[in-house]
Amino acid sequence: MTGALLVAGLGAIALGGVLCVLRRGFSTGLAVQTVGAAGVAVAGFWTLGSSASLGDGFSSSFAPRLGVDGLSGLFLGILGLIAVPALAFSVRYLRPGPNGRAVGALTALFVLALALVLCGRDPLTFLVGWESMTLIPAVVILVSRGADRRARRTVFNYLALTHLGGAGTWVAILLLAHAGAIGGQTTIASGSGLQIAIALSALAGMGTKAGVMPLHVWLPRAHPIAPAPVSALMSGVMIKVALYGLVRVLLDWDGVLPVWFGVLVLAAGAFSALGGVVYALFEHDLKRLLAMHSIENIGIIVLGIGASIVLRARGADMWAAFALAAALLHCVNHAVFKALLFLGAGAFERAVGSLEIDRLGGLLRRMPWSGGAFLVGAAAIAGLPPLNGFASEWLTLQALLHIPRYGHVGDGVAGALALAALAATAALAVFCFVKVVGLVLLGAPRTPAVAAAEEQPLPMRAALVFLALACVALGVAPGVLFGPLVGLAPWPSAHATQLGLYLPGTGSLPTVGIALVLVAVTIALALLRGNRRAAPAPNWASGQLVEPALNWTSSGFTKPLRLVLELVLRPQREISSRTVGGVLQQVAYSGNVPHLIEDRLYRPAERMAFRAAVHARRLQTGSVGTYVVYLIALVLVLLVAVRLGVIG
């Protein structure tokens, strides 16, 4: 039954994709895709809830096999849950011209590729799906951006980096298949060289695809230039599917990993979380800012995975399962609010024409539905109770807090540091989204285009409101998902399914009660306050006139933090003034916060690669004679090697 629904859903998506190509069938095609995605979501979450597997099980052989289990079901559920609003949004967001139709069809292909990774049950299908989910977004960006030279360069970077880093995925999967560990035919010995090699290459390969720092550089470039619904799918789902691979390898197939590897994963998570949010704070483009926040949230999820590895190695199986469930719940939550924020940014871009964060403002008044939904998403990603981001961050914090309880001094202090890093990350996320909400939604419009912005058509508003409601629902009843998620751990574990989060050794989070008390007290206090207001008065500016030139900007608001972190971030700042006859005529200020990992790591690596390429080109003379010499030299070397017994 569930299997039939899943197949029907995926079939509908394929059919919808074909319809999109036709001139007449564009809207119908997207609608059919939306219905199919809804089917996938239901089938996925149903599989998670019933904890029954469908189709084939995992195998290390290369014969194609397809199947679904609880973990795949969860990610299929996420895929459907995000694809529904993204596709509904596309109906009015994409224009039914040739470009729009191609993007609509490619979206279907993208969703199918993601589903293939999740349903693949043998190494080959998995890797085929993995590569197509990397390639299709590149095609989408190229199609939607046309001949844009910068977009082409970004796509090239994206492909080069994800393939270089992604080689780790191939190494890990093929090593596992070779050892026969996929599907549990054999177990890999704990602490063996093979185990560590697999774990490290999976962390590098899948970490690149997920955007873990310092392998993230492609992400903030590629995500923002895709059309908004595809950005939502990339940030909401694609990088989660990469984490699906990481969870499979690190927590299931690769056996029980040593403590130090867990600490390494914790370090990668903490670095991504802090780095992502700090650089997001200094971004000026809304979509780039959101992409940097994806890195932060991936970091939070990776912290949960790392906590799970450490706790499992220390024998605390129950808390290891809770930590994994916390990570998986944050996957769902981040997918929901990040899709909401990306689609919201798409709505603003369509209404205003620009996403330069200092040139928006006052959109809550102009676009109450989209703006209101965006506000909910911002509060959710900032981790505020009673919304969903808080529930999964609370769980991750609790998991990290349990590392010192079960660990020795080294990993215990590492856990405590990760705890502090996550708390600081949460505070920075509040900072960043106060800035976003303030500059985008509140205050006065900063340009005439913003002042004339209009609310978007119904399908787009509906998609945003749907996701905002999902943020609230997942915040009020996170336990509904958390219970089944604990059961997904590859070791025996179970947890009762309740509405709130009730864990032993914590004060528990009765989420329903928290939401009710907060709302009731807010309403009561508002009624108590009444509404006796005097006539509006001008702003206090120490007696100066308030004029637009005094408006605060993103850089101004984040300046204290920039100064505090000066030693780490090394911001650049330049002030030039022009004086004529001793009178100051003009002062120009420019400043930016360079991305240190890009400047110090990737630029030199890129330069070295190009320089090496120049040297390598000398070998390519183009004359046949030289090539014959190369061949003869090669044969001679081989003969000598054989004679010496090095090979053969």
Add this chain to the structure above:
Amino acid sequence: MSAASAVSTAVQVLGGIVLAPLLPGLVQHWKARLQGRRGPTPLQPYRELRRLWGKSMVDPEGSGPIYRLAPVVVAAALVGAVLVVPVAQSAPTLGLGHDALLLLGLLALARFAVASASWDVSNGFSLMGASRDLTLSVFVEATFILSLAVAALTSGTTDLRGVVAGTAGIGVWKSPALALGAVSFAFVVIAETGRQPVDNPDTHLELTMIHEGPLLEYAGRDLAYLQWAAAARHWLVLVLAAEVFLPHPHGVWLQLAVLPVALVPLCAALAIVETILAKMRILLVPRLLAVGAAAALLGIAAWIAGAA
């Protein structure tokens, strides 16, 4: 519900809501005495609240719904926080539970609301205060959670009732972990209450304001809510200091009896710190808080070494 937990709930809710303004009042009163002034009575905050309650509110030009909603949300978040922090080891859950980490979430909600309101009025001084507050909050939150982690590890739970019970006795004198946690929490107390050397509650110069800055445009009952919220923050951290990090007896009745005995000297200590220390440069505050965080980390290491 036993009589003990009923009384402790009453003290928790009524104390947090009604007695909270007395704490900053006491600090101001003693600070004035220490500086050789007569100063206001400890009841001055109540007089201010009564005066504000009778006045009408003012909307600055160009402000919107978020500006009007913020004081209510801030007060509601702080009411929630008061319900979360118990005054003794036994109390009913009151709908919110008593988890220590929820407290951090509720304080973050209040911060988000008040800083968003600053953007809604777009007042430069409000935004300056908000951006400083948010900058410091990064370091405060890290220190806060580490000091709570020390207490949670010592008592084996993050349920604050369990923490009060688990740290009862004179543990702070005997266990290095808890002692280091107490040192670290002292920094949190000063930062969360917005007192010198982190912030100056008496300042009337807009350029030096941190917590007062975002309140600049508010008047009437809006301002009353926000001032009550600042007082409630004193209550929360001082109750935590008294019932977790200072020596306190076992048993609900004794804990309730000791609470005022501990709160009064804590207020006096804040007054003394305010009198002898000047406000520091804001960019140096993170270093101060880093000292607190380092102390808590050492405490955690000491706890693990002691437990192993």
